[in-house]
Amino acid sequence: MISRWLRLGGTAVLLGVLATGCFTERKNEGARLYKQTCANCHGEQGQGLRRLIPPLAGADYLKQHRAELPCLIRRGYKGQMVVNGVDYNQVMPGNEPLTDSQITNILNYIQTAWGNKGEVYTIREVSQQLGACNGSDGQ
Known part of the structure; x- marks a missing residue:
């Protein structure tokens, strides 16, 4: 009985490690994408x-x-x-190649970085909002 529990426990730990490994590449995707596409202008x-x-x-x-x-x-x-009471009037380029998922990750990074405490987005929400500008790619 004890060996069965040890096997089950070991299996659970192994699955946990494997599952974590599956998500490590995406864990910081918002920060990575922000750095690639936004940081040159927004800092x-x-x-x-x-x-x-x-x-x-x-x-x-x-x-x-x-x-x-x-x-x-x-x-x-x-x-x-107008941002924080200051007028801005520059052109911001779009990011057409980004998927809905990537945009969601960028937005969630921005919403939670630098002391921001905004509500995070779901991919469904972002895809629906992108529908307003015919911008959803469904990915």
């Missing part, structure tokens, strides 16, 4: 660039425009934007 710490590029760290815009953020990442943005 490594989401600080933005003076009055040219808005910050993401502590940005009131994230909460006020939650439903628009997936389309903003997919399609980009042109025109005036």
Whole structure:
């Protein structure tokens, strides 16, 4: 009986280790994708660039425009934007090659990095919001 429990316990530990290994590549995907696609403009710490590029760290815009953020990442943005009471009016390029899943990971990274305490997104939510700008790829 004891050896059976040890085998079951060992199997459970092994499955846990294997499952963890399956997800390690995706664990930091949001941070990795942010660094690749967003940090050049918004900064490594989401600080933005003076009055040219808005910050993401502590940005009131994230909460006020939650439903628009997936389309903003997919399609980009042109025109005036107010973040933390400061006017910005630069062009933000879109990221068409990103999948819905990748956009979800970027948004969740931004929502929880640099002291931000935003509500995380689900992929279903992001795909639905991307439908508003014909931007969902279903992935």
